[in-house]
Amino acid sequence: MESHSLPDTVRLLIAFYSRSGSVERLAVAAAAAAEAAGATVRLRRAREVVDEATMRKSDGWLDNAQRQNALYEAPATADAEWADAILFGTPCYFGAMATELKAFFDQLGPQWKRGALAGKVGGAFATASWPHGGTEIVTFSLYAPMAHLGMVVVPTGYTDEAMLEAGSPYGASAIVGAENRPPRTEDLDAVRHQARRMCAIAGALLAADEMPNRKD
Numbered sequence: 001m002e003s004h005s006l007p008d009t010v011r012l013l014i015a016f017y018s019r020s021g022s023v024e025r026l027a028v029a030a031a032a033a034a035e036a037a038g039a040t041v042r043l044r045r046a047r048e049v050v051d052e053a054t055m056r057k058s059d060g061w062l063d064n065a066q067r068q069n070a071l072y073e074a075p076a077t078a079d080a081e082w083a084d085a086i087l088f089g090t091p092c093y094f095g096a097m098a099t100e101l102k103a104f105f106d107q108l109g110p111q112w113k114r115g116a117l118a119g120k121v122g123g124a125f126a127t128a129s130w131p132h133g134g135t136e137i138v139t140f141s142l143y144a145p146m147a148h149l150g151m152v153v154v155p156t157g158y159t160d161e162a163m164l165e166a167g168s169p170y171g172a173s174a175i176v177g178a179e180n181r182p183p184r185t186e187d188l189d190a191v192r193h194q195a196r197r198m199c200a201i202a203g204a205l206l207a208a209d210e211m212p213n214r215k216d
């Protein structure tokens, strides 16, 4: 694994949704890697859109949601404006991102109108129960809203050995099975690399004075 030293000014927002904790584990690993490399990180969990009755129907969903909501604030549009880089994380739901994360994107209309996120570095990762269950298409689908917002979309490619073992060229991922196995070390390494890479690129843009919406 490569190790970059970042300007301590790089700000990374990790905006994720997770019901059973898999996306959360990847998000936490990404945050720790970025912080260890010198970035300032905000870790934010999108809030439920489905009702409580639905959340009660699967073991652990409600408890996990309440546990996470006590740990992480909801992502706010101000967080997106604060950040130099935004890493989005989502479970794959029927081949698409979770509605809860999409709801965060859909709050960003005023920012889109002002071009407030233009030039910020963006990336995405996803989890799914099954191999070929949709992580790649979901990750790739997140490129579209990032493009509309004018973000600098950064794919992971095969830019680190970690990407030969996990994830895809589009972003990190984890296949967790119906029982929601914890992500593997390889999956965590891939998302750590992704976070560090995004921060390194954001740092280079900052150093070149090419981060037009930086707010001090």
Ligand SMILES: Cc1cc2nc3c(=O)[nH]c(=O)nc-3n(C[C@H](O)[C@H](O)[C@H](O)COP(=O)(O)O)c2cc1C
Binding pocket: 017, 018, 019, 020, 021, 022, 023, 024, 090, 091, 092, 093, 094, 095, 096, 127, 128, 129, 130, 131, 132, 133, 134, 176, 180
């Ligand atoms: C409504 C719904 C739709 C799902 N659709 C898929 C799917 O299309 N492919 C798949 O592999 N897993 C699917 N899953 C499983 C989730 O992707 C899996 O539970 C999630 O990635 C685990 O992440 P979490 O622990 O962060 O909640 C679905 C789960 C739900 C609740």
